[in-house]
Amino acid sequence: MSTLSVSDALFDASVMLRRNFTHIARTPVTIFNAALMPVVMMLIFVYVFGDAFDVGENYIDYAVPGMLMLAISYGLSGTAVSVSSDMTKGVINRFKVMDVSRGAVLTGHVVASILTNVVAITAVLGVGFALGFRSPATALHWLGAIGVMVATAFAAAWLTVALGMAAKTPEAAGMSVVPLIMLPFVSSAIVPAEKMGPGVRQFAQYQPFTPIIESLRGFLAGTPSGGYTAAALAWCAGFAVVGYLWSRATFSKRA
Template structure:
């Protein structure tokens, strides 16, 4: 007999596969953004290295964030359409319902990240990371997926309708553009420069960039891990509190 968590995960994966829009947003859109930045405007940025080498770490983060809107909508739809109440009658643990959404989101993220890395190599990406550093990159990406996944689930449960749930995830999708993902924070104007330096995604991107270059900075790694663990804790507690209140 399969555990409720596995059943919920299979259910969410089937929903994702049947929704071409969510698949497009999660996988194809980050690839299109990469092609746009590298081919169209990459030469306009003086970043000191081959632009595809600079941009790939930030685009990995973008690949994780692009599919978050559909996660928030899916969670909210389960709540507002009475699906959660049916699961309660069937004695399905609330942890299985929420974890199914998060794990399905992480698996979709990994597909999008693999697509970005494949396209990056086709465009001339030349990382210096060792095998262990590649494993650390994957670990950071997975932890990022769990962190943003739990926070998005919490936003989806907090929103009143599926429409507002999709809107609630937009800041998470847009935040990477106001980080060091596309250009170094030092090249930004006053105000935006400080925001980019101290927002959570910048140390995460710099950690990925350092690992892929073979020389991660300890300060970036510590900041990134602190942000990621903090976001996981906040998202997890907020999600379960909202679930308990509304279910």
């Protein structure tokens, strides 16, 4: 590939990114789901239900890592709907006529999703600190926590783009990501998995979000777990690869 073609692809990706952010800015519901809803959920769990949960520590310190994962998952429906709209409303055909890089279309959605997650994560952390969250983590631990969150956002973005590509309608695309949005609720995000009932406990222990959340919780507590982190990165890598290959295959077939 020539330097010019790389430059063209990067330029196309930046154009697609600006386009996606313009759509997000014009859709208040998307902004609410991505940035404000996780904050609302944290306020509810901390102030309404927090005293009912025995987690062996200050509940806000326990809850923040789980709420950060909720912040990532809540914004996924907007990405899926946006991708599906591009596929079903003839927008892709216009891009083909304009000779826009196919990879740029997908990359623009992925980067927009990640940057939206960054806004949501920042909002949750800010409110968490205001509510009393404190972390003894060192700078190195914070880098590890950021790495886990970025890896999760990257993997979730590619899987969401693939689901949006595969959906026949934007409405179906929005529904297709509901399992990804609900999974953190049946994990160790809100209460420890060992305190759940039989069946639900085993599901929570072995589903993808629990090792991701526990890895993040360990970094923020200053006591990282190598086992949880390895499992978290393995899940993220698997989701990212599956999402990337699936979305590229579907894009080539439908575009």
